[in-house]
Amino acid sequence: MPLRLRLTLAFAAIMALVVGGLGTFVYLRLAAELDQAIAAELGASTAQLAVVAREEADELGKPGENELVERGEKYDQFLTPSGGLVDASPLARKVQLLDPRRLARVSAGEEVTFDRPEDAGLSERLRVRAKRVAAGDRPLVAVVAVSLLEHDEGLSSLAALLLLGGPVAVLLASAAGYGLATAALRPVEAMRRRAAAISPSEPGKRLPVPRPRDEVRRLGETLNEMLARQEEAFERERRFVADASHELRTPLAVLKAEVDLALRRSRSPEELVDALRSAREETDRLARLAEDLLVIARSDQGRLPVRPEPVELASVLTHLSNRFAPRFEEGGRDLTIDVDGLVVSADRLRLEQAVGNLMDNALRHGRGRVRLWADEDGEDRVRVHVSDDGPGFSADFLPSAFERFTRADPARSRGGTGLGLAIVEAIARAHGGAVRAERGEGGGADVWIALPRVRPPRPSRETVEV
Structure with a gap:
């Protein structure tokens, strides 16, 4: 009805x-x-x-x-x-x-x-x-x-008048009520028809909103805001799928080309070894990309698993410096660590993954010395910084630094998947923290991730009576 x-x-x-x-x-x-x-x-x-x-x-x-x-x-x-x-x-x-x-x-x-x-x-x-x-x-x-x-006679006349006029009054009032209800719901019907006609292939369409500032107008405005969010999410997912397809296609094409070249004619053992090494590099890149995509997907669903525990930053940063030492030596880069006994509440493996992504980003796109240091932000959180002496981020890139498949180098000439900073943001959000990219005070890039601080328990005081 x-x-x-x-x-x-x-x-x-x-x-x-x-x-x-x-x-x-x-x-x-x-x-x-x-x-x-x-x-x-x-x-x-x-x-x-x-x-x-x-x-x-x-x-x-x-x-x-x-x-x-x-x-x-x-x-x-x-x-x-x-x-x-x-x-x-x-x-x-x-x-x-x-x-x-x-x-x-x-x-x-x-x-x-x-x-x-x-x-x-x-x-x-x-x-x-x-x-x-x-x-x-x-x-x-x-x-x-x-x-x-x-x-x-007076009561009979009144009763006849009420019995005749009452139903007529009810019918007239009902007709007026039906007209008012129809007029009040006409904007809702217009919104329904427009909503039925909106499709993903026609972005930008919105529901008609009535002029009076009433509940129906507020409903239309709320639904239009929801449509805008849905379009934004759809466009983000569309870009994500397109970029992921592009990123997957490149290593797969290289891998296929290496295999085709290896099979096209007889090869020496050295040439076959080189082809296998190139194929392994592309396979490793595919594996990293698949792992990164899995982290992003879990983050979008709010199911990125983290197991927070007290973690000493000095231990984490020292472990990462040892792991990245060969790459720093190969590139002739210096690495310094400046952490003073700070402890955070974090999942150690995820924290290593986030800081490792920042260090990898500094190695790929920065120059000069890379510095790992930490400070407090005044909100009972610790900010872990990774900074370098390179050219830093451009002003146009900073607002979109943590978007997926976004690179400071549009030519994509330096490798990477474009998901490193997006994964750092996902890990920070899973810990209830924050991230930020900015230009350093002396130039270069400075990217930090803020995590909850864990304060060591105060030593108890014992009173000894002699």
């Missing part, structure tokens, strides 16, 4: 309850007001008959003009306690207003009020009140009655 129809039905149900409740209240209120007016009229008539009985006791029942005759449009009677008619107004002379049972109750001193229905001798409903009065030294029963014709 459409939402606007459900809203209309709910609105109609609420309106029906409101109209029904209001109509019932008005009806009961009018009935109460009419009953109060009739009760006041009966009370006044009963009091007048009591005065007549007291002041004109000797005239009651005698022919001629008296108070009851003057009340020709009223239903008034004087009865004896046994039910005999003493006197009555013209309208009440041939009508029995009080039955024996109620007569006995009134004769006993009780005042009764009741509604008398229509019958053969009476063409309208009456409301009757009977009360015992004194006429000189004899007791009488004064009976007064008021017609309920206007009372009944």
Whole structure:
């Protein structure tokens, strides 16, 4: 069932309850007001008959003009306690207003009020009140009655008006509610149609947003922001796949070319060994690329496994300097370490991988001395720096330094996969840390990774009493 129809039905149900409740209240209120007016009229008539009985006791029942005759449009009677008619107004002379049972109750001193229905001798409903009065030294029963014709006609007219006008009002209000719901949901329907037409092949399309600054507009703006994030993620994944395909294609092409050349004609043992060495280098490059891609994929899924533990930076950096020593000697580069007993909370293998990537980056793209050092950032974290004396990063490259397959050298002439800094960022993020690349104070590149610091426990003090 459409939402606007459900809203209309709910609105109609609420309106029906409101109209029904209001109509019932008005009806009961009018009935109460009419009953109060009739009760006041009966009370006044009963009091007048009591005065007549007291002041004109000797005239009651005698022919001629008296108070009851003057009340020709009223239903008034004087009865004896046994039910005999003493006197009555013209309208009440041939009508029995009080039955024996109620007569006995009134004769006993009780005042009764009741509604008398229509019958053969009476063409309208009456409301009757009977009360015992004194006429000189004899007791009488004064009976007064008021017609309920206007009372009944008024309530009947009101009931007919409510029964006719109530449903009409509900229908009109429901139609107006349906129109309002349709108008309110029209922007949502427009957004739905546009969303159904948006496809990945047509980037940049957005949902139409209504002008009024209401909830629907905020919904449209939020969905457009989500579409922008999705497009950005899709474009990032597309570039990732394209770059990964390019990176995989290059070593595979080289590997295939080496094998084809080795098989094309007879080769000497030395030439076959050279071909196998070249193939091994390309295979190693493929293995590194596959491992890097796996780290990036796990990081994107938030599942890069790390096992933080207290790690001494001096031990890690010394181990890495020994591992990279042959490459530094081969390139004629110097390496210095400046760490003063700092301890961080990190996964040792992942930390070695991150710092090793930074050292490899400094060897490939930097010049001069490479320096490994650490400092504190004031947020209870330790920053591990890898800096060199080379030309440093260009201002255009710094904002995208940690993006995947991004190289400071666009010609890609120095090897590498373009994933080194991206992996460093992924490892830092997995540890709850941060990374940054910047130009050093004296020139060159300075890349650091910040990790939580572990402070050694304070020595306990023992008090010895002598």
